[in-house]
Amino acid sequence: MIKLAGILLIAIGFALRFNPLVVVLAAGIATGLCAGMSFPEILTQFGQAFVDNRFMTLPVVLIVPVIGLLERHGLKEYAERCLKKAKAATAGRVLLLYTAMRQISIALGVNIGGHAGAVRPLIAPMAEGAARTRHGAVPEETAQAIRAHAAAAENVGNFFGEDVFIAVGAVLLMKSFFDAEGMPVSVWALALWGLPTAAVAFAAMVWRCRTLDRRIARECAPEQGRAP
Amino acid sequence: MKLVTMEAFYAVVGLILFLVAGRIAADATHPKRWGSAAFWALLGATFLLGKRIPPAAIGWMVLAMVVLAAARQVGRSAPQEVPQDARKAEAQRLGRRLLWPALAIPATAVLGSRLLGFVHARGVWLIDPAQATLISLSLGALVALALGLRLTGAAARVPVGEGGRILETVGWALLLPQMLAALGTIFAKAGVGPVIAGLVTAALPTQHAWVAVAAYCAGMAIFTMIMGNAFAAFAVITGGIGLPLIVQAHGGNPAIMAAIGMLTGYCGTLLTPMAANFNIVPAMLLELKDRNAVIKAQAPIAAVIFIANLLLMWFCVYRF
Numbered sequence: 001m002i003k004l005a006g007i008l009l010i011a012i013g014f015a016l017r018f019n020p021l022v023v024v025l026a027a028g029i030a031t032g033l034c035a036g037m038s039f040p041e042i043l044t045q046f047g048q049a050f051v052d053n054r055f056m057t058l059p060v061v062l063i064v065p066v067i068g069l070l071e072r073h074g075l076k077e078y079a080e081r082c083l084k085k086a087k088a089a090t091a092g093r094v095l096l097l098y099t100a101m102r103q104i105s106i107a108l109g110v111n112i113g114g115h116a117g118a119v120r121p122l123i124a125p126m127a128e129g130a131a132r133t134r135h136g137a138v139p140e141e142t143a144q145a146i147r148a149h150a151a152a153a154e155n156v157g158n159f160f161g162e163d164v165f166i167a168v169g170a171v172l173l174m175k176s177f178f179d180a181e182g183m184p185v186s187v188w189a190l191a192l193w194g195l196p197t198a199a200v201a202f203a204a205m206v207w208r209c210r211t212l213d214r215r216i217a218r219e220c221a222p223e224q225g226r227a228p
Numbered sequence: 229m230k231l232v233t234m235e236a237f238y239a240v241v242g243l244i245l246f247l248v249a250g251r252i253a254a255d256a257t258h259p260k261r262w263g264s265a266a267f268w269a270l271l272g273a274t275f276l277l278g279k280r281i282p283p284a285a286i287g288w289m290v291l292a293m294v295v296l297a298a299a300r301q302v303g304r305s306a307p308q309e310v311p312q313d314a315r316k317a318e319a320q321r322l323g324r325r326l327l328w329p330a331l332a333i334p335a336t337a338v339l340g341s342r343l344l345g346f347v348h349a350r351g352v353w354l355i356d357p358a359q360a361t362l363i364s365l366s367l368g369a370l371v372a373l374a375l376g377l378r379l380t381g382a383a384a385r386v387p388v389g390e391g392g393r394i395l396e397t398v399g400w401a402l403l404l405p406q407m408l409a410a411l412g413t414i415f416a417k418a419g420v421g422p423v424i425a426g427l428v429t430a431a432l433p434t435q436h437a438w439v440a441v442a443a444y445c446a447g448m449a450i451f452t453m454i455m456g457n458a459f460a461a462f463a464v465i466t467g468g469i470g471l472p473l474i475v476q477a478h479g480g481n482p483a484i485m486a487a488i489g490m491l492t493g494y495c496g497t498l499l500t501p502m503a504a505n506f507n508i509v510p511a512m513l514l515e516l517k518d519r520n521a522v523i524k525a526q527a528p529i530a531a532v533i534f535i536a537n538l539l540l541m542w543f544c545v546y547r548f
Contacts, residue, residue, distance in 0.1 A: 003418050006411070007454055014501060020508075021294045021400055021407060028411045035418035040284060042414065047286030049410035051278040054238055055362055056405040056505050058275075060513075061241045061395065062369035066329055066376045068390025072310050073380045074319030075326045081319060111361070112334035115510040121330060124514060148521040151510040152498075155522075156529055159494040163487065173459055174486045177466065185483050193487035196540055197533060204532040208525075 006031030063116045071121060079122045080129030090134060091127040091146050091216055092209030095153040098123050099205045102157025103198060107164040115154055124150040135220035142219045149212050160201035163194035230356040235279060237366040242276030248392035255305055263301025267293055297400035304396045322379065329376040333368040340364025398512040404504035408456045415455065424451055425468025440473035441542045448489050449496040449534060456502025458493030480545040492537045498530040499523060
């Protein structure tokens with residue numbers, strides 16, 4: 001039970017809005033000490049895992065120089081302008097289309113997109129551009145909500161398409177787990193049973209995107225246009 | 229032998245971070261000049277030296293970065309954005325050509341991960357086949373940078389400046405994914421997972437088949453929220469709850485259980501600040517005021533998918 005001290009620290013620290021880095025380090029040290037590790041051992045463990053997981057930070061750092069350069073030369077403005085010509089576009093529909101593209105491509109094993117490479121420079125500006133074309137000025141709060149939903153579209157598309165493809169990540173992990181247990185489980189069955197949830201995830205995204213569009217229409221409605 | 233490994237690209241990342249640190253150190257108007265410069269230089273050093281110095285030294289550097297962040301010594305430089313009119317004019321001038329560098333990243337990543345891993349002669353491999361995806365993505369970023377510099381005619385210091393500006397908006401949150409992964413390994417070493425699996429099974433009447441399904445789904449989602457990672461939760465919860473209860477005690481189908489169980493774990497990923505690279509870093513990248521805005525946008529989606537998975541597993545796992 002005492003091993004759960006770290007989890008308690010995390011919950012309290014995040015709830016009280018302490019700096020998350022401090023909370024995570026403190027939770028690691030507490031858990032390690034409870035499990036009988038010494039302080040230097042814990043720091044070594046942290047250092048080792050930090051180096052082993054450099055791949056998590058690498059894409060952001062490598063991609064932002066070129067994205068920053070292109071943004072300085074008007075990439076976001078171009079992405080917004082593209083949407084001016086598409087009359088049927090709404091912020092929700094742009095995001096939904098992105099989720100669909102992301103789900104289908106990753107189900108076929110092609111991993112395109114990403115928060116730094118696609119959402120920030122292209123998808124979020126396109127969604128905001130669609131909202132501006134339709135409603136004129138968009139309040140800052142609304143623009144923030146559109147951007148948050150753009151990040152959600154990326155995550156949902158990424159997570160709930162991947163398990164349908166048999167040659168990467170999750171399916172192989174499950175397969176190797178069952179192999180180690182000595183149980184014959186087919187990768188095809190694993191991929192097939194990922195399909196219903198992929199469909200549910202897309203349906204949930206349809207619902208959220210329509211809710212988002214209604215919210216944009218409500219928050220952008222001009223005050224003077226209302227009946228007295 | 230492999231000619232190109234990830235270490236080469238980690239070195240490039242280290243170099244970029246050093247340049248960012250240098251730019252901050254040279255900026256006398258920066259509000260947190262020396263703290264920020266030290267932070268980015270330390271991070272650069274962990275990338276550049278990662279495998280060359282002992283993990284204990286990296287651990288102390290991590291501790292130093294956390295202290296700098298906690299003492300509020302890591303700040304943002306004053307934004308020096310190009311006026312929007314100038315950006316609009318550039319968008320007009322360059323038009324569609326602006327998209328090519330942006331599209332070169334996924335194009336190179338996809339082609340490279342399909343092809344580069346197979347290039348070899350006499351036992352010498354061009355790249356490490358096990359890392360083909362990451363190497364191709366990194367190559368894509370560099371190809372895009374070269375294309376972007378050619379297209380815009382900008383000086384080489386511009387991307388470092390602009391990239392540094394974006395990195396500073398993310399700030400110390402950039403460390404979170406790696407820190408949380410490190411915490412995950414400590415949780416795993418301490419044996420936190422089996423304790424949780426034990427608690428869940430002890431607290432619930434798992435002799436009922438549907439309770440076993442509910443315990444497994446809830447276990448996957450909750451433990452993923454704690455670990456920030458569904459893969460880490462999968463082995464623990466499937467080994468501790470799924471296999472003994474659903475498969476062995478009640479005769480459920482392991483493929484259905486695992487496939488839907490993993491996706492239930494992803495619902496947890498949508499809900500947790502512990503999955504920082506999916507939820508927190510993007511909120512900073514998109515310059516959202518609320519660090520948890522992405523999680524809040526995802527919460528209704530996660531709830532719908534969780535309930536659907538629960539029902540789906542309950543109806544299917546004992547039937548097929």
